[in-house]
Amino acid sequence: MRLGFPRPSLSTFSPILFHANPGRPNTCSSKCLIQPKPQTPLFLRPPTHSVTLSELRKWQNWAKTLASSVGSNFIDADNSPDTILLHRELNWLIEDALENPKPLLTQLGTDCNDEGMVMNLRAELGDLYELWKRRIEERRPFQYVVGCEHWRDLVLSVEEGVLIPRPETELIVDLVTDLVKGDHGELREGLWADLGTGSGALAIGIGRVLGTCGRVIATDLSPVAVAVAAYNVQRYNLQNKIEIKLGSWFEPLKDVKGQLVGLVSNPPYIPSDHISGLQAEVAKHEPRLALDGGADGMDDLLHLCHGATSMLKPGGFFAFETNGEKQCKSLVHYMQNESKGSFCDVSIVSDFAGKQRFVTGFKARPFVNNLHTSCISS
Amino acid sequence: MSSLLLKRSSLLSQNPSLRRHFVTYLFASLSQPQSHHLPPSNRELTVPGSGYGFLGKNNNGSSLISSETSICLSGSFSGLINSTNFRFFGSLAAVEPSTSDGLTVDGIIAHQWAILDESEGDWKSHASAIAQSIHLIKKRLQWKKLIVRLELLSLQIDKPDLWDDPVRAGKISREHGSLMGKMKEVKAFEQELLEHIDMIKLARAENDADLESESVKALFEMRRSAKEKELDALLAGEHDSCSCFIEVQAGAGGTESMDWASMIMKMYKMWAQRHGYGVTIVDEMPGEMAGIKRATIKVDGEYAFGYAKAEVGVHRLVRISPFDSAKRRHTSFAAVAVIPILGDTSTHVQINESDLRIERFRAGGPGGQHANTTESAVRITHIPTGITATCQNERSQHQNKASAMAVLQARLDQLEMARQAQMNAEHTQSLTEISWGNQIRTYVLHPYRMVKDLRTNYEVSDPDSVLEGDIDSFVLTYLSASLDKDEHDW
Numbered sequence: 047m048r049l050g051f052p053r054p055s056l057s058t059f060s061p062i063l064f065h066a067n068p069g070r071p072n073t074c075s076s077k078c079l080i081q082p083k084p085q086t087p088l089f090l091r092p093p094t095h096s097v098t099l100s101e102l103r104k105w106q107n108w109a110k111t112l113a114s115s116v117g118s119n120f121i122d123a124d125n126s127p128d129t130i131l132l133h134r135e136l137n138w139l140i141e142d143a144l145e146n147p148k149p150l151l152t153q154l155g156t157d158c159n160d161e162g163m164v165m166n167l168r169a170e171l172g173d174l175y176e177l178w179k180r181r182i183e184e185r186r187p188f189q190y191v192v193g194c195e196h197w198r199d200l201v202l203s204v205e206e207g208v209l210i211p212r213p214e215t216e217l218i219v220d221l222v223t224d225l226v227k228g229d230h231g232e233l234r235e236g237l238w239a240d241l242g243t244g245s246g247a248l249a250i251g252i253g254r255v256l257g258t259c260g261r262v263i264a265t266d267l268s269p270v271a272v273a274v275a276a277y278n279v280q281r282y283n284l285q286n287k288i289e290i291k292l293g294s295w296f297e298p299l300k301d302v303k304g305q306l307v308g309l310v311s312n313p314p315y316i317p318s319d320h321i322s323g324l325q326a327e328v329a330k331h332e333p334r335l336a337l338d339g340g341a342d343g344m345d346d347l348l349h350l351c352h353g354a355t356s357m358l359k360p361g362g363f364f365a366f367e368t369n370g371e372k373q374c375k376s377l378v379h380y381m382q383n384e385s386k387g388s389f390c391d392v393s394i395v396s397d398f399a400g401k402q403r404f405v406t407g408f409k410a411r412p413f414v415n416n417l418h419t420s421c422i423s424s
Numbered sequence: 425m426s427s428l429l430l431k432r433s434s435l436l437s438q439n440p441s442l443r444r445h446f447v448t449y450l451f452a453s454l455s456q457p458q459s460h461h462l463p464p465s466n467r468e469l470t471v472p473g474s475g476y477g478f479l480g481k482n483n484n485g486s487s488l489i490s491s492e493t494s495i496c497l498s499g500s501f502s503g504l505i506n507s508t509n510f511r512f513f514g515s516l517a518a519v520e521p522s523t524s525d526g527l528t529v530d531g532i533i534a535h536q537w538a539i540l541d542e543s544e545g546d547w548k549s550h551a552s553a554i555a556q557s558i559h560l561i562k563k564r565l566q567w568k569k570l571i572v573r574l575e576l577l578s579l580q581i582d583k584p585d586l587w588d589d590p591v592r593a594g595k596i597s598r599e600h601g602s603l604m605g606k607m608k609e610v611k612a613f614e615q616e617l618l619e620h621i622d623m624i625k626l627a628r629a630e631n632d633a634d635l636e637s638e639s640v641k642a643l644f645e646m647r648r649s650a651k652e653k654e655l656d657a658l659l660a661g662e663h664d665s666c667s668c669f670i671e672v673q674a675g676a677g678g679t680e681s682m683d684w685a686s687m688i689m690k691m692y693k694m695w696a697q698r699h700g701y702g703v704t705i706v707d708e709m710p711g712e713m714a715g716i717k718r719a720t721i722k723v724d725g726e727y728a729f730g731y732a733k734a735e736v737g738v739h740r741l742v743r744i745s746p747f748d749s750a751k752r753r754h755t756s757f758a759a760v761a762v763i764p765i766l767g768d769t770s771t772h773v774q775i776n777e778s779d780l781r782i783e784r785f786r787a788g789g790p791g792g793q794h795a796n797t798t799e800s801a802v803r804i805t806h807i808p809t810g811i812t813a814t815c816q817n818e819r820s821q822h823q824n825k826a827s828a829m830a831v832l833q834a835r836l837d838q839l840e841m842a843r844q845a846q847m848n849a850e851h852t853q854s855l856t857e858i859s860w861g862n863q864i865r866t867y868v869l870h871p872y873r874m875v876k877d878l879r880t881n882y883e884v885s886d887p888d889s890v891l892e893g894d895i896d897s898f899v900l901t902y903l904s905a906s907l908d909k910d911e912h913d914w
């Protein structure tokens with residue numbers, strides 16, 4: 047991933063404006079044998095660049111104007127950020143890029159005497175111009191710009207080649223938390239799996255609610271994702287609890303067949319021919335590998351569903367994210383018919399926008415097999 | 425005890441000038457009994473916290489009129505109860521403290537000794553100033569109610585079954601401890617004053633000049649700290665020390681009103697930053713063209729609520745609207761609400777998860793992997809009350825939800841406080857003041873320039889500095905006015 051020209055100013059850190067080919071999904075090439083080195087998020091870089099407050103204000107005003115020029119054009123085009131949101135993002139960029147962002151973010155900073163004050167930056171001022179320009183003009187996702195995504199109470203490193211975890215997906219951690227703190231306490235100490243982990247979001251979220259014996263194995267086909275997930279796991283000091291493995295879905299889990307107490311996944315679920323019509327931030331910048339779920343978007347969901355029957359322990363829990371009502375219903379239908387008797391307590395859970403988003407349930411215990419029809423209808 | 429209290433109030437009623445001053449001087453830094461000798465124009469100069477320098481210069485000599493022995497309220501106690509053996513017993517045996525020759529704090533006030541400039545070093549002047557402060561502090565603490573409340577709490581604390589309900593017991597003993605602390609502090613201050621007076625008299629009798637000047641110096645120090653205590657007493661309310669949310673809502677009138685709402689919000693942000701409070705924007709609904717429809721900020725720090733509660737109400741702006749091409753004069757309104765964030769979690773209203781409806785706010789389209797947005801606003805509705813809270817300024821949905829929950833919790837707590845206040849009449853007054861709908865202040869930028877508080881009639885002619893967050897004088901005027909107004913009610 048280090049394709050940029052090394053800059054002496056950033057010494058140990060790779061350039062923040064590395065030029066990953068945005069259109070290129072991270073398919074495996076011969077290069078993948080070398081473990082990719084994850085990017086350091088902007089907010090964790092050392093504040094080694096100095097610039098005066100007035101120069102910084104000039105940049106801030108320029109960036110605001112650029113964001114204002116957007117108006118609501120984007121929104122009309124493909125449901126993407128408007129000026130208000132871009133202004134908010136600009137403030138977050140300032141938060142991440144400055145050692146002391148206060149003078150730029152508070153109302154008191156209008157004192158003219160301070161204009162010569164030296165501010166410490168975590169990137170060169172020139173880079174900030176470039177970063178914001180690419181945000182607006184190329185529609186590069188804000189999370190890639192700052193190299194991180196705030197997700198739940200976590201700050202996860204993300205970069206091109208890794209899916210930016212979505213707010214909807216946060217709910218899976220809530221579902222698991224309710225479960226292990228409620229009637230299913232025994233699941234706290236078992237082995238969980240997060241398939242297609244991406245940045246490691248679900249694995250880390252769940253790893254933090256499990257008990258001392260609870261473990262998570264997270265897999266991903268993309269070496270970049272594996273590297274980024276491992277980096278995030280380290281940042282939260284969960285390397286003893288979470289293991290990241292490179293490989294497709296259940297492949298890296300062959301030796302724990304039938305031992306999982308929990309299985310979660312946010313697999314690619316966008317129908318292939320929808321990809322090109324997605325919001326520019328997604329279609330042009332995020333890895334297709336993490337989005338494209340085949341002709342009807344169900345390829346990977348069905349694969350997971352199928353695998354879950356053999357990988358989960360009886361009584362084990364699963365939660366899958368889907369594209370919405372249609373996929374939820376067809377997944378439930380599949381469980382009721384194709385894998386009859388394998389699951390019970392199957393339900394559809396809506397996200398906060400009221401969209402049917404998740405399918406959850408349990409691997410049936412042998413003795414409830416006869417009751418599956420009543421279970422499944424719930 | 426009651427007879428002593430009676431004497432004290434009768435003393436006040438006998439002294440109309442004293443009484444008038446408590447009403448006249450909203451800042452009431454010290455209500456100088458002598459100040460009525462001044463021409464009225466001078467009175468207008470009284471500024472909060474400015475001390476009493478100018479008064480002293482005009483009033484020397486008038487202290488000669490009073491005689492120490494002419495009023496001796498608790499003469500019968502003299503000798504029996506002196507400074508050292510005065511104690512608070514569990515049942516609040518309130519015995520008026522006095523000097524060895526029977527001089528009490530009220531006695532000092534009744535003497536009307538001239539309050540001179542601090543530098544004059546006259547002990548009677550110091551004593552008089554301190555006594556005035558004590559009087560004011562007691563009034564601000566609602567002394568009589570405090571005593572009644574303390575007795576009530578003491579009775580409950582003495583009950584053997586108190587700890588059957590640990591939550592309630594904790595609450596009672598905390599309140600008891602806090603009120604007791606306040607009362608003891610004032611009592612000790614009173615005691616200290618009388619001890620120093622005793623020492624001065626003793627020193628005079630013995631011709632000990634060193635001792636005398638030492639004691640006068642001690643009185644001088646007391647006089648200074650009395651000013652601080654007066655201010656502290658303004659913020660003695662149960663929740664005054666809490667952090668708070670400040671909410672601003674634009675009135676009808678479109679862009680001009682929304683611009684006004686954002687000016688008001690900016691005023692509070694700047695005020696809070698000046699005071700070193702932490703300011704976080706929780707919720708902000710921008711207007712289409714300019715300004716805000718509404719916004720909520722969290723103000724973090726000690727006594728944020730105590731001060732900010734003085735801002736509750738409707739704020740009115742009169743100016744030539746920059747949004748009106750015809751340059752006409754417009755009047756706009758913005759409503760301000762202030763909600764305390766209770767620090768003590770045991771007093772929080774319990775919220776059932778099942779009573780909540782949590783919604784993604786401003787969500788459109790299919791969501792999930794389809795969209796990549798940094799917008800993760802959440803609205804939480806408490807179904808039984810219909811109260812809602814929104815947050816969209818955090819960087820994750822989880823944090824937006826947590827912030828919105830905090831706002832919701834504070835709103836429900838406030839609702840509960842209002843409900844309890846209705847049952848508990850003594851709190852009603854302070855809480856009716858924390859409500860919407862009443863116009864409290866007018867800001868005129870055209871045709872003349874002025875900001876006037878309609879509750880206190882306090883006004884300044886520099887709206888710019890007020891809108892840049894310099895609202896302390898408005899806040900303090902209001903707080904002292906609301907606490908100092910009822911002469912008979914303390």
